[in-house]
Amino acid sequence: MSERPLPGAGPPEKRLPVTMERIRSGATPARRVAGRLLKPPPSPFPYTSPTWPDSVPRPPAPRELGVDYDTDWARRYPARVARLLLTELVAKPMVAVLADPHVAGEDRIAHLDGPVVFAANHASHIDTPLLLSVLPEPWRHRTVVAGAADYFFDTKLKAAVLALSINAIPIERRRVSRTSANRAAALLQEGWSLLIFPEGGRSPDGWGQSHQPGAAWLAARTGRAIVPVHVEGTRSILPRHSGRIRPGTTHVTFGRPLQPSSGDNPRDLAAKLEAAVSALADEHDTDWWTARQRAARGTSPGLTGPSGAGTWRRTWALGAPTRRSASTRRWPKP
Amino acid sequence: MRALQVERSLPRFAAARVASAWRAGAGGKVGPLRLADVDPPDLPGADWVRLRPRLSGICGSDLATVDGRSSQWFRPIVTFPFVPGHEIVADTEEGSRVVVEPVLGCAVRGIDPPCNACASGHGHRCERLTGGHLAPGLQTGFCAEVGGGWSGALVAHPTQLHEVPGGWSDEAAVLIEPTACGVHGALAGPTGDDQVAVVIGAGTLGLTVIAALNRLRPDISRIIAVAKHPVQKEMATSLGATMIAAPAELRRAVRRATGSWILDNGQLTGGASLVIDCVGSTESLSDALAVAAPGATIVMVGMPGHISTDLTPLWQREIRLAGAYAYGPEPMAGGRHSFAVAIDLVAQAGLERLLSATYTLDRHSEAIAHAASAGRRGAVKVAFDLRTEKRR
Amino acid sequence: MPRPGFVLEVDRSTPPILTWHGEGFRLERLPPERSRVIYAPEPVAALDDPDQAIQDALLAPLGDSPPLPDLLRAGMRLTIAFDDISLPLPPMQRPDNRQRVIEAVLEMAASAGVDDVVLICALALHRRMTEAELRHAIGDRVYDSFAPHGLLLQHDAEDPDGLVHLGQTDKGEDVEINKRAAESDLIVYVNINLVAMDGGHKSVATGLASYRSLRHHHNVKTMRHSRSFMDQHNSELHTSNWRMGRLIAASGVKVFQIETTLNNDAFPKPMAFLQKREWEWSGRDRAAYIATTKGLGRTPPKLARSIFQSIKAPHAMTGVFAGEVEAVHAATTDAVYAQQLVSVEGQTDVAVFGLPHICPYNVNSIMNPILVMCMGLGYLFNLYRGKPIVRQGGVAILSHPTPWAFHPVHHPSYIDFFEEVLSETTDPIEIEKTYEERFATDEWYRHLYRTSHAYHGVHPFYMWYWGAHALEHLGDVIIVGGEPAAVRRLGFSPASTLTDALEMASDTVGRHPTISHFHCPPIMLADVS
Structure with a gap:
């Protein structure tokens, strides 16, 4: 081997025994330790999850979320205490400030004993905290809320937050799923009331949607009463597809409970429930007597709005001023 | 002439000892052995002859000396500075090829009457290794006066010489002396x-x-x-x-x-x-x-x-x-001398193949290192090749 | 529902595959598109109530045997023989199947008023078991009732006064077995059928036999014609044992055989990843793997060995069959197959076997190089039915550290076999011809076998014969990670990594060979079509 420099190259650099490189690359113990700690692991697996061989069919994804999310923990004592504090000290004052709830019809349910199914119309995310804070005392802290399995239980964090704060349980909204229905039924038997929105989701345009049969099915199965509930005014506070909250006034009306009898067909019960909620809306818009009369004739205005009408007409009809919605009060009543 | 010489230098012996503890044969570099230009030894007596070594083997005892590990036992029966090498094939001035039986007993030393051992034919057990007209030395290669095999020339007494049979290679002949030792041990x-x-x-x-x-x-x-x-x-x-x-x-x-x-x-x-x-x-x-x-x-x-x-x-x-030291009459071989038995054995068993490598004198430290790690390096016997040495 | 065995075709998205490496394991990436991994079936369900199942089996035996209580009467000589330390692997958590069965048998013997009962450990030419090992196998109750009175014996194949020659089979095979057993009115044999090779007539005809008798089937010729010895219908080893077993029966020796089967749940919970498919490893599995391998990397080999040897398998009993030997063994074999069979299509050029820390002959001991050979080429290679998973002339790659280490008490003749015999030749025929007799009759080995805990002098020869079929079949054997000197002494080639080994294998099987990775343990039996 020749030690001569290549032609054209400068003379070999004179080297100090200690070079900067050496100091940099070499050797402080701290650097070595840090280097060892920061060194990436030698190969990804087993430090990362294994890859899945293409030739092996994947089993259905591990079902820990969605309808399979286990909410038992949220009904154990520590979670209940936390939720009680949360409801009473946070949710209730906030609802009072933002939504100014006016409650009617509590007397209709005062005689009820034990768990019931509260079935309400649904226009806004505010509905749940609003209802939870206005539910009469025996039920307020013993109620689970049916939440859409696909919407509220799709990530662990969301599921955990909702299970803890509102005692949500996952429910399939478009079909009666055995798992979710059984669980809800079991909870009803155990003494938990259920708050459910039979429309299966918030109204897209302000009008109600036709009911899913789940609530009626549950009541029929467990023999528990369904309390129809009508909520009005939440849409203007926080409509769907909006992130902005405008404080407003809300009205919650509890209806007469529907007691399923043993021979009741859940389908009939569902129809009765839908009619009852429509009547409550009518009662809110007009007065109790008019509403009863129209209900008896079967001419209560449908919650679902004019059918067959163009989009603008539905919206137009929705915007018609009602007797009580003109309130501009911003502050809670004393 | 050139010769490898062992000097009496305590620091060098000590250095060799230390170095050889690290690696066997390392004494060859730092130890008492050095290549020197010396005068050929004088003839100690009229009947002595001059020899020109051809091949001279490196023996285990030589390595011990070079590495400073020899026993103190040898101190009175060697004379410094000596030229090592006692496994010698050499030419006489008359042109015949001989191997040397290195023991320096009574006959060589001109002691007459000989000691009891020599008288009974066991020259290797001689009781007069420090007597006679020669300086002390148990063998050629440990006595300053007669020289040794790791050089261009030495002197020997005719009783020490064994003629190499015709047709033999030097490589086979250099194994006669170590083979004689083996024979002596095997028949002991x-x-x-x-x-x-x-x-x-x-x-x-x-x-x-x-x-x-x-x-x-x-x-x-x-x-x-x-x-x-x-x-x-x-x-x-x-x-x-x-x-x-x-x-x-x-x-x-x-x-x-x-x-x-x-x-x-x-x-x-x-x-x-x-x-x-x-x-x-x-x-x-x-x-x-x-x-x-x-x-x-x-x-x-x-x-x-x-x-x-x-x-x-x-x-x-x-x-x-x-x-079992050196060689002598072998009762188990019908009283023949170990050397005679060894000459037959080298031929029969083809022991020439035991010689693995030869070195010239100026590569002596390599030679010593090779000999000291012979087994590990796939070798058996290592020898100096003196056939190209200048004879002056 | 446990999943059956599975053959994975390796592709680019296949994670590295767990490969056993003695007291440890490695993750090895296999070449995609031409490799496959053979996975064992998952452990089948255990019996709900093993003790009840044993009762049922003893009361309703298979074949033409009356129920056990009908065979027991006061004044009779009863000998209960049981399998030795080589089964199961790893040793199972207490209670051992043998304990359950022997206790059930003894209950019945007690109620029948049988006084003359002797227990014999049927160890053939294996080492004698220690007290602790016996206690583990048959339980403290049984041990304490029999051992102090000298009624718990270990078979001694070298005791001139303790053997009886029952005659020769029509093929001229000597049948010489334990005298006490042969002269009993009834032998109850209690077995654990871990693999398909165990049990049947092999229990008595091998377990209680002498060297003079064993050499008729424990030899190179028989082993080369046992293809494989795990498949009794194609195994010369079994044919010979069956001839002997029938002669034993014909000589009036009555055997009531009780065979038990286990599932292949071989490792306790924290090591569950060892029997999982890699892509199904959970975070916990990966953490356990990393912690174990990192820990083992810092553990001295001796300590690692004792840690691994202390593993007790959570094996569970899956079946118990009692009665006439052949009828029982047919049922047992079906149960073993139900747990272990994996269907595999065709052979490959190369087979990769990761060798675990244990084989039948190093329980509480050291897996020496000869046992490495026996485990790889004897046991794992022969875990097939039909054809070997590697083609004729193919290459077997074993993964094991193969230390040049022997247990001085258990394997004295192995050391000599390794130092003397293997340094001369590795050809089984040559070894058998030149050395076997000297080792078999060596006074010192005989002494150690009889009085200490040593395998018989001839045992290392049998280990070598066990691999004779593989040695004849294979083109080359490479040991990954093996100590080079020891591997070369075995006549194999050492490689430092699997990649190197595959590269070396290409000299024999060409570029781009097809590869099978036999993901064992847990134990399985490849049904190769």
Whole structure:
């Protein structure tokens, strides 16, 4: 081997025994330790999850979320205490400030004993905290809320937050799923009331949607009463597809409970429930007597709005001023 | 002429000792050995002759000297500065080729009447190694006055010379002297029937002992050889060893061959009736004692030095420990001299192949290093080639 | 529902595959598109109530045997023989199947008023078991009732006064078995059928036999014609044992055989990843793997060995069959197959076997190089039915550290076999011809076998014969990670990594060979079509 420099190259650099490189690359113990700690692991697996061989069919994804999310923990004592504090000290004052709830019809349910199914119309995310804070005392802290399995239980964090704060349980909204229905039924038997929105989701345009049969099915199965509930005014506070909250006034009306009898067909019960909620809306818009009369004739205005009408007409009809919605009060009543 | 000389220099001996503890043969560089330009030795007497060495082997005892590990025992029976080398093939001035029998006994020293040993023909046991007209020295190669094989020239007494048979190569002839030692060791133990012999060490000595046992001792039916390195194993097998064992395997090998048992601490209940130790270390003697049967004989052919070992078995099992130095008349070979027997053996067993490498004098430190690690480096005997030395 | 065995075709998205490596394991990436991994079936369900199942089996035996209580009467000589330390692997958590069965048998013997009962450990030429090992196998109750009175014996194949020659089979095979057993009115044999090779007539005809009798089937010729010895219908080893077993029956020796089967749940919970498919490893599995391998990397080999040897398998009993030997064994074999069979299509050029820390002959001991050979080429290679998973002339790659280490008490003749015999030749025929007799009759080995805990002098030869079929079949054997000197002494080639080994294999089987990775343990039996 020749030690001569290549032609054209400068003379070999004179080297100090200690070079900067050496100091940099070499050797402080701290650097070595840090280097060892920061060194990436030698190969990804087993430090990362294994890859899945293409030739092996994947089993259905591990079902820990969605309808399979286990909410038992949220009904154990520590979670209940936390939720009680949360409801009473946070949710209730906030609802009072933002939504100014006016409650009617509590007397209709005062005689009820034990768990019931509260079935309400649904226009806004505010509905749940609003209802939870206005539910009469025996039920307020013993109620689970049916939440859409696909919407509220799709990530662990969301599921955990909702299970803890509102005692949500996952429910399939478009079909009666055995798992979710059984669980809800079991909870009803155990003494938990259920708050459910039979429309299966918030109204897209302000009008109600036709009911899913789940609530009626549950009541029929467990023999528990369904309390129809009508909520009005939440849409203007926080409509769907909006992130902005405008404080407003809300009205919650509890209806007469529907007691399923043993021979009741859940389908009939569902129809009765839908009619009852429509009547409550009518009662809110007009007065109790008019509403009863129209209900008896079967001419209560449908919650679902004019059918067959163009989009603008539905919206137009929705915007018609009602007797009580003109309130501009911003502050809670004393 | 040029010669490799060992000087009496305490610092150099000490340096050699330290260096050789690190690596055997390292004494060749820092030790008492140096290449010098010296005058050829004068003839000590009228009947002496001048020799021009052709090949001169490196022996284990030479290595010990170079590495500063020789026993103090030798101090009074050597004279400094001496030229080492006692495995010599040389030309006489008359042009005949001889090998040198290096012992400097009474006859060589002009002592008349000779001592008892010399008188009985056992010149190697001479009692007058410091007497006569010569300076002290047990062999050629350890005496300043006669020179040695690692040089361009030396002097010798005619009684020391053995003619090399015609047609022999120098390479074969240089093995006659070490083979004579092997023959002497192999024929030293007592005879018996269907004996198992153990040969510890498979360097030049071990291999020549194996060859001698195999060809000269019909009473020995099995030879277990202890060898470390592949070349040694191969050679030992081809020279007649029936079983080769690594040092750690020796006890089990002897147990199998002799049908004895092994007790808890590894000692055998029986063992071999003849053990020939060609290494001369504490380990080799311990192994020898461990595998020697009750009443057996251990022959030490390798130069031992200081050894520290438990001699209880020697006592309890009546084991005899015998030395075998150099060469002499061999009663077991009909009283012929070891050299004569060795000349036949070298030819019969083809021992010429034991010579693995030769070096010129100026590459002496390489030669010493090679010889000191011969087994590991796949070699057996290493020698100096002096055929190109200038004769002045 | 446990999943059956599975053959994975390796592709680019296949994670590295767990490969056993003695007291440890490695993750090895296999070449995609031409490799496959053979996975064992998952452990089948255990019996709900093993003790009840044993009762049922004893009361309703198979074949033409009356129920056990009908065979027991006061004044009779009863000998209960049981399998030794080599089964199961790893040793199972207490209670061992043998304990359950022997206790059930003894209950019945007690109620029948049988006084003359002797227990014999049917160890053939294996080492004697220690007290602790016996206690583990048959339980403290049984041990304490029999051992102090000298009624718990270990078979001694070298006791001239303890053997009886029953005659020769029509093929001239000597049948010589334990005298006490042969002269009993009834032998109850209690077995654990871990693999398909165990049990049947092999229990008595091998377990209680002498060297003189064993050499007729424990030899190179028989083993080369046992293809494989795990498939009794194609195994010369079994044919010979069956001839002997029938002769034993014809000589009036009555055997009531009780065979038990286990599932292949071989490792306790924390090591569950060892029997999982890699892509199904959970975070916990990966953490356990990393912690174990990192820990083992810092553990001295000796300590690692004792840790691994202390593993007790959560094996569970899956079946118990009692009655006439052949009828029982047919049922047992079906149960073993149900747990272990994996169907595999065709052979490959190369087979990769990761060798675990244990084989039948190093329980509480050291897996020496000869046992490495026996485990790889004897056991794992022969875990097939039909054809070997590697083609004729193919290459077997074993993964094991193969230390040059022997247990001085258990394997004294192995050391000599390794030092003397293998340094001369590795050809089984040559070894058998030149050395077997000397080792078999060596006084010292005989002494150690009879009085200490040593395998018989001839046992290492049998280990070598066990691999004789594989040695004849294979083109080359490579040991990954093996100590080079020891591997070379075995006549194999050492490689430092699997990649190197595959590269070396290409000299024999060409570029781009097809590869099978036999993901064992847990134990399985490849049904190769």
